[in-house]
Amino acid sequence: MSGEFSMDILKDLQARGLIYQSTDLDALQDRLSKGPITLYCGFDPTADSLHIGHLVTVLTLRRFQLAGHHPIALVGGATGLIGDPSGRTSERTLNSREIVTEWTEKLKKQLSRFLDFESSSNPAKMVNNYDWIHSLDVITFLRDIGKNFTINSMLAKESVSSRLERGISFTEFSYMILQAYDFYQLHEKYQCELQVGGSDQWGNITAGTELIRRMHEEKVTVHGLTLPLITKSDGTKFGKSASGAVWLDPEKTSPYAFYQFLLNVDDHDVIKLLKVFTFLSLEEIKELEQEVATRPEKRVAQRTLAEEVTRLVHGEEALKRAVNITQALFHGEIRKLTAQEIAEAFQDVPSATITDHQLPLVDVLVQTGAAKSKREAREFITNGAVTVNDVKVTDLTIKVDELDHLAGKYLVIRRGKKNYYLCELAQA
RNA sequence: GGAGGGAUACCAAAGUGGCCAACUGGGGCGGACUGUAAAUCCGCUGGCAUUCGCCUUCGUAGGUUCGAAUCCUACUCCCUCCA
Incomplete structure (x- = not known):
């Protein structure tokens, strides 16, 4: 990824709706026109995985790298121990040092996939603020x-x-100073001149630009940029599925679920999301916009979005599986799935193991969680809402034995359009 | 401190001795339609029972009655008004 140096990075970001606040856009544009810049963005280990919302900033780092700049991904091994009050209404619960260390390592691994650390011209860097903050003594700090x-x-x-009304600890109150210090450190060590972050990071970023200015007797100017919070057309935050956050960790959100989440975005949101989450050119996106307007039912834009982002996050192989599973599940081809695909498709689907092969299906529905009670289970069957291995079942008294078994031991139960449950048959 | 009003299923809100497992609206869930959409229409929405039916539920605990969400007593919580 040694991409040629481009001066249009800000224009591109602007056109994609990715610039929310900035210190001095003209000054930054000016600086960028003079040559590659080093920039950074920090990620605190507040969970064991990044989620799809983080991708906005992660990919922005990548956009800068593609434009020839030097990105630094910072993981907050130290700041994660303190707790950022930004965007929160109540105090965070502190996590143990062991947990934070573990999470820090996971984030590093995830982040590394999106940047090129091998580039000969402008390799990316990964840093951990624990390295300079843990040894900071209180006298120096104050x-x-x-x-x-x-x-x-x-x-x-x-x-x-x-937070003044409800209360804030001195710990969280001090957080901005540490983040400011991070920026200062990166400026000293790597000549980092720009920090980007989510819109809630504005205060922390300006704390950093201020600190650097003062430490250099007002002679040095560095820049800050925040990206907007991505919202849907109904005004709510993008990135939450019915089952919670959409994680980048395939163990937490399977590539199939990830793909599905994007495939299902609303027509009103898909163009905006393509701009933010893909590297397609604005011309290509313009064409997709035409598609949405003229042939919305084809959902070409959604398909493209889902493919591009899933490939980016999980790779080509995982994307193929996701597409395959989607095809099987929504076009009645469950029987064509491989064992691995069944495992992935039903990774986070409720399941149950049955040893009694004489059990009525009604009970199986209750045991897998497809129905809350037998009464409800009968209701579903009567309504024609239940399908086992792609075959609609309407017989209230049918037993496990009388049903078809997939791969000799699986009952893939579908209730309604998209609710799947897995039942595995075992020997007693 | 005084006076009054209220607490019903996921939420809102009827019901004021038997016809109440509880009107109605929202939500949720199914079905039809569709683009794995929106809108619309239809059905379901305490549990068990293949039928009769049985069991638990209307703030909490008791009581009256053949029978209570509905009447009585005490308690808990909430709201409004006057101080």
């Missing part, structure tokens, strides 16, 4: 760093002021 912040300006930040 004398050399803290002296550059006034309580007044700290209280004025949204992240703090919104």
Whole structure:
């Protein structure tokens, strides 16, 4: 990914709707026109995986790298121990050091997939702020760093002021200083001149640009950029599925579920999402917009979005499986699935193991969770809502033995359009 | 401190001795339609029982009655008004 240097990165970001706030866009444009810049974005280990929302900033780092700049992905091994108050209404619960270390490692692994660390011209870097913060002694912290912040300006930040009513610990209150210090460190070590982050990071980013300015007697200017929170046309935040967050970790959200999530986005949102989450050119996206307008039922835009992003996050092989599973599940071809595909498709689907082959299907529905009670199970069967291995079942008294078994031991139960349950038959 | 009103199923809200497992609306879930969409229409929405039917539920605990969500008593919580 040694991409040729491009001066149009800001224009591209702007056209994709990716710029929310910035310190001084003209000054940044000016700086960018003079040559490659080093920039960074931080990710705190607040969970054992990044989710689809994080992708907005991660991919922005990648966009900068593709444009010839030097991206640094920072994992917050130290800041994750403190807790960022930004965008939160209540105090965080501290996680143990062991947990944070474990999560830090997982994030590093995930992040590394999106950047090129081997490039000969502009390789990416991965850093952990634990490396410089854990050894920071309290006297240095208060004398050399803290002296550059006034309580007044700290209280004025949204992240703090919104919490004064309900309360905020000194720990979280101090968070912005650590993030500012990160920016300072990266500026000193790597000449990092730009920090990007989500819209809730504005206060922390400007704390950093301020600190750097003061540490250099006002002679140095660095830049900050925030990206918008991605919302759907109904105004709600993008990235939550019925079963919770959409994770990048395939163990937490299977590539199939990930693909499905994107395939199902609303017509009103898909173009915006293509701009944010894919590297397709704006011309290509324009064509897809035409498709949505003229042949919405084809869902070419959604399909493209799902394919592009799934490939990016999970790779070509996982994408193929996801497409295959989708084909099988929604076009009545469950029988064509391989054992591995069955496992993936039903990874996070409720399941049950049955040893009594004389059990009525009604009970199987209850045991797998497809129905809450036998009464409800009968209702579903009567309504024609139940399918076993693609065959609609309407017989209330049918037993496990009388049904067809997939691969000799599976009952793939579908209730309604998209609710799947797996029942495995075992020997008693 | 005084006066009054209220607590019903996921939410809202009827019911004021038997016809109440509880009107109605929303939500949810199914079905039809469709683009794995939106809108619309139809059905279901305490549990068990293949039928009769049985069991648990209307703030909590008791009581009256053949029979209570509905009447009585005590308790808990909430709201409004006057101080």
